[in-house]
Amino acid sequence: VIWMTQSPSLLSASTGDRVTISCRMSQGISSYLAWYQQKPGKAPELLIYAASTLQSGVPSRFSGSGSGTDFTLTISCLQSEDFATYYCQQYYSFPWTFGQGTKVEIK
Amino acid sequence: QVQLQESGPGLVKPSETLSLTCTVSGGSISSYYWSWIRQPAGKGLEWIGRIYTSGSTNYNPSLKSRVTMSVDTSKNQFSLKLSSVTAADTAVYYCARVGTYGSGSYPDLWGQGTLVTVSS
Numbered sequence: 001v002i003w004m005t006q007s008p009s010l011l012s013a014s015t016g017d018r019v020t021i022s023c024r025m026s027q028g029i030s031s032y033l034a035w036y037q038q039k040p041g042k043a044p045e046l047l048i049y050a051a052s053t054l055q056s057g058v059p060s061r062f063s064g065s066g067s068g069t070d071f072t073l074t075i076s077c078l079q080s081e082d083f084a085t086y087y088c089q090q091y092y093s094f095p096w097t098f099g100q101g102t103k104v105e106i107k
Numbered sequence: 108q109v110q111l112q113e114s115g116p117g118l119v120k121p122s123e124t125l126s127l128t129c130t131v132s133g134g135s136i137s138s139y140y141w142s143w144i145r146q147p148a149g150k151g152l153e154w155i156g157r158i159y160t161s162g163s164t165n166y167n168p169s170l171k172s173r174v175t176m177s178v179d180t181s182k183n184q185f186s187l188k189l190s191s192v193t194a195a196d197t198a199v200y201y202c203a204r205v206g207t208y209g210s211g212s213y214p215d216l217w218g219q220g221t222l223v224t225v226s227s
Contacts, residue, residue, distance in 0.1 A: 001168075034213045043201055043217035044152065050208050055215070087152060091213045095167040096154040 006099030029092035109134040111218035129202030140205035
């Protein structure tokens, strides 16, 4: 099983801030990583796959980087609709696993 | 556009079998993998498994002994059965389509989720 350490678990930020979320793997996964956004009471939505490829329709202020064991999700200019919980997910090997989540809250 | 909708009992007794169905609308179920993922209240996401339209499956080893997935292409549906449930199986259950890019595949479209509570 590939374990994932996502940090921070809670991030307080203001509209307009640049925020960064980290996801570290227990072993290398090449670029087989996805990022999801989840709002309260809603299903997760895919933001990024293959570590850095933006899903169609996702605003360009979201970006992903990294390969191997260390990955980052960056929101370049936080908008009000971006306050949510974010999860990374590896699909390099079964079982697919998710990070613990990062809640982005209003500062 | 493609939409997924979970359905099934919201309350299951301990030791019984949880059964859920996901109906795919707006597109064909064929030639895709489909997945189930769950989320206990206030907690993270746990991948349960995936099924191809041929019936080929991959399950999470932590649940493998209790999980059965199936697909009915004539109804554009796929299903989850989880046996011998306990309170630890109480969660929101999501069905999801699995997209592909290169040699990788990942959940790219999710249903709204359905809460299943295990209680007597």
